Amino acid sequence: MEWYEYVLKRLLLFVPTLFGVSVFVFYLVHLVPGSPAVAMLGVRATEERVQEIERELGLHEPLPVQYVDWFSGVLVGNLGQSYSFNGPVAPILADRFFVSLELVLLTLLVSLSVSIPLGIVAALNKNSAVDYFSMGVGITGVSVPTFFSGVVFIAIFAVGLSWFPVSGYVAPTEDLVENLRHMVLPTLTMTLVAVAVAMRMMRSSMIETLGEEYIRFLKAKGLRSRSILFGHALKNSFIPVITVIGLQFGYMLSGAVVVEQIFAIPGLGRTVLQAVLQRDYPLVQGSVLLLALWFSAVNLGTDLIISYLDPRIMEEEA
Amino acid sequence: MTSPRLSVRDLQVTYTTKHDEVNAVDRVSFDVQNDEIFGIVGESGCGKSTLASTILRLLDDNGEITGGEIRYGDWDLAAMSEGELAKQIRGREISMVFQDPNTSLDPVYTIGRQLIETIRQHLDVSKQEARKRAIQSLADVGIPSPEDRLDDYPHQFSGGMRQRVVIAIALSCDPGLLIADEPTTGLDVSIQAQILDLLEDINANHDTSIILITHDLGVVAEVCDRVGVMYAGNLVEVSPVDVVYDDPKHPYTEDLLRSIPETHEMKSELTVIKGTPPDLREPPSGCRYHPRCTKVCSDACETGDIPQEYREDGSVVRCYLYDPAENPEYEGSAKVDEGQRDGQLESPERGDQL
Ligand SMILES: Nc1ncnc2c1ncn2[C@@H]1O[C@H](COP(=O)(O)OP(=O)(O)OP(=O)(O)O)[C@@H](O)[C@H]1O
Ligand SMILES: [Mg+2]
Numbered sequence: 247m248e249w250y251e252y253v254l255k256r257l258l259l260f261v262p263t264l265f266g267v268s269v270f271v272f273y274l275v276h277l278v279p280g281s282p283a284v285a286m287l288g289v290r291a292t293e294e295r296v297q298e299i300e301r302e303l304g305l306h307e308p309l310p311v312q313y314v315d316w317f318s319g320v321l322v323g324n325l326g327q328s329y330s331f332n333g334p335v336a337p338i339l340a341d342r343f344f345v346s347l348e349l350v351l352l353t354l355l356v357s358l359s360v361s362i363p364l365g366i367v368a369a370l371n372k373n374s375a376v377d378y379f380s381m382g383v384g385i386t387g388v389s390v391p392t393f394f395s396g397v398v399f400i401a402i403f404a405v406g407l408s409w410f411p412v413s414g415y416v417a418p419t420e421d422l423v424e425n426l427r428h429m430v431l432p433t434l435t436m437t438l439v440a441v442a443v444a445m446r447m448m449r450s451s452m453i454e455t456l457g458e459e460y461i462r463f464l465k466a467k468g469l470r471s472r473s474i475l476f477g478h479a480l481k482n483s484f485i486p487v488i489t490v491i492g493l494q495f496g497y498m499l500s501g502a503v504v505v506e507q508i509f510a511i512p513g514l515g516r517t518v519l520q521a522v523l524q525r526d527y528p529l530v531q532g533s534v535l536l537l538a539l540w541f542s543a544v545n546l547g548t549d550l551i552i553s554y555l556d557p558r559i560m561e562e563e564a
Numbered sequence: 565m566t567s568p569r570l571s572v573r574d575l576q577v578t579y580t581t582k583h584d585e586v587n588a589v590d591r592v593s594f595d596v597q598n599d600e601i602f603g604i605v606g607e608s609g610c611g612k613s614t615l616a617s618t619i620l621r622l623l624d625d626n627g628e629i630t631g632g633e634i635r636y637g638d639w640d641l642a643a644m645s646e647g648e649l650a651k652q653i654r655g656r657e658i659s660m661v662f663q664d665p666n667t668s669l670d671p672v673y674t675i676g677r678q679l680i681e682t683i684r685q686h687l688d689v690s691k692q693e694a695r696k697r698a699i700q701s702l703a704d705v706g707i708p709s710p711e712d713r714l715d716d717y718p719h720q721f722s723g724g725m726r727q728r729v730v731i732a733i734a735l736s737c738d739p740g741l742l743i744a745d746e747p748t749t750g751l752d753v754s755i756q757a758q759i760l761d762l763l764e765d766i767n768a769n770h771d772t773s774i775i776l777i778t779h780d781l782g783v784v785a786e787v788c789d790r791v792g793v794m795y796a797g798n799l800v801e802v803s804p805v806d807v808v809y810d811d812p813k814h815p816y817t818e819d820l821l822r823s824i825p826e827t828h829e830m831k832s833e834l835t836v837i838k839g840t841p842p843d844l845r846e847p848p849s850g851c852r853y854h855p856r857c858t859k860v861c862s863d864a865c866e867t868g869d870i871p872q873e874y875r876e877d878g879s880v881v882r883c884y885l886y887d888p889a890e891n892p893e894y895e896g897s898a899k900v901d902e903g904q905r906d907g908q909l910e911s912p913e914r915g916d917q918l
Binding site: 458459460462463464465466467468469470473477478481482485555556557558561 | 620622649650651653654655656659660662664667668669670671672673681682685686717719720730733734
């Protein structure tokens with residue numbers, strides 16, 4: 247099987263995934279107890295008023311009908327009207343999505359450029375000072391909760407040193423420099439956690455690879471350590487790390503909610519939280535759908551990259 | 565007189581572990597002649613692989629050469645720097661093939677790339693030229709339509725074919741010596757024979773000496789010219805292959821032969837050597853084989869140093885049986901002098917290539 251055939255196959259398989267995800271998301275959202283009409287009107291609203299609103303929103307219809315209604319809209323990019331924002335869901339989500347995406351991409355960029363080299367150096371100098379140092383960084387990173395490190399960063403770098411703004415968001419289209427200045431502390435906070443996982447994975451994967459017999463054979467062929475490391479060990483040891491990075495990348499978008507709250511960033515995570523509290527069904531559905539799609543797409547991307555790097559994967563599929 | 569291709573003298577290798585030192589190779593000396601297939605046999609754990617990796621200086625990190633020389637041409641491999649070894653020796657003059665072809669190749673690169681990188685590492689040739697050589701190497705080891713297979717990945721080959729690819733890589737720069745550490749152990753019996761044939765063929769048609777490590781005396785009988793028998797880190801006997809089978813010198817060699825099923829002659833019963841190989845962390849004093857030996861002839865066997873090398877017919881043997889001072893019943897043997905070793909006298913010389 248050629249690689250493009252594999253890609254096509256995986257893309258085709260993505261269509262039923264989308265469909266399944268949409269059904270799941272729809273029912274999940276409607277299982278949450280509490281009526282949006284009550285949320286909108288307050289608990290002291292009259293029964294008639296509630297029913298009136300529910301009829302207006304189409305909530306009196308049976309669930310399958312509501313689903314078909316909603317999903318046929320989704321297919322043409324219409325995610326419905328948000329109750330709480332008084333506007334169409336799609337553009338609201340798009341805005342929020344790109345804010346979160348920037349945060350996630352920056353985090354990924356920074357954390358990978360730290361974790362991958364650090365993991366490699368640690369593996370090459372197993373049980374040395376560098377190794378213990380990086381292990382320390384890793385353990386600290388995963389054990390300090392985000393809400394704590396975020397607040398500490400604000401206290402030191404924003405309040406204390408005034409290097410960066412305390413919170414808030416500026417769109418990159420408005421002022422790129424200000425945008426980045428606002429992104430530094432949130433990125434740093436998220437990076438702390440992300441670094442640990444990728445670094446430890448990179449380290450153990452590199453150690454395992456360097457112990458492989460083919461590395462010894464490469465040495466026996468007269469290849470220099472540098473060619474062995476960069477020409478063979480790196481690619482082999484990076485493949486398992488990609489899976490981990492992919493998972494991180496997938497989770498981060500929704501996982502950013504705490505950081506978005508701390509730094510008052512109008513991202514997707516925050517929006518979902520608001521929407522759930524408001525019983526804003528269309529907005530919740532839309533954002534959960536988006537998150538699920540994002541996760542599936544990242545997963546697909548990960549698989550495609552791995553299949554491109556590791557020729558054995560396609561063989562197993564075939 | 566031709567000098568041997570490889571001369572190992574008094575080689576000593578020690579592994580250091582947390583609590584102990586493992587003396588895995590002890591005062592081993594032997595020569596490998598030009599164009600011969602030299603077998604090394606011995607039970608599991610006697611130090612065969614250690615000896616093989618020491619020659620290319622590919623010991624595990626905790627292993628160290630603690631004495632002796634490894635002469636190849638004008639080089640002493642035991643004293644060479646890593647950089648020089650990579651440049652002059654590994655893959656260029658001496659190549660190595662490991663036991664398991666399934667793990668010897670990098671799974672994520674094509675075999676073409678793995679061949680070409682070896683060739684370009686050692687020979688100053690263009691990419692196209694290297695590619696041509698790569699195809700030739702594959703053809704030499706009997707891979708059908710080599711041109712089409714260059715862009716295949718290791719997993720697309722069967723076990724036997726994969727071992728051929730490994731051998732092709734090892735031979736791609738025409739080394740003078742190929743070390744094959746149990747190259748057929750992981751393969752089907754029918755494939756084993758093919759790989760052995762290939763090694764014989766390479767030995768006959770290229771100017772390549774081969775060290776073939778195995779624990780299978782049948783394999784030795786089939787392909788080797790001479791054989792070294794290892795026991796517990798010592799090389800106890802080096803003999804032409806027919807001597808080993810017809811008139812083994814060392815008691816261990818004798819016992820070892822008796823312990824393998826004889827297919828050609830159904831004469832002797834199968835006997836197992838009593839006892840177990842010693843723990844190399846604390847090897848026995850004297851001759852390391854004495855606790856299991858049925859022919860102990862002198863106190864020196866138990867309390868002396870390891871026996872010297874004695875010449876006996878075309879063989880070199882390390883056993884007090886052949887020392888007139890320790891074994892009065894024996895006379896006529898002589899210690900081996902340097903410059904007058906085994907093989908150089910007995911095995912026919914096939915030209916000096918170095
Ligand atoms: N890295 C190491 N550290 C400590 N001891 C080792 C190490 N490698 C090998 N040894 C020990 O050295 C001795 C010789 O091992 P070696 O692998 O050379 O034997 P072998 O003859 O090749 O055995 P086999 O037939 O099983 O391959 C064994 O006792 C083994 O336990
Ligand atoms: Mg071995």
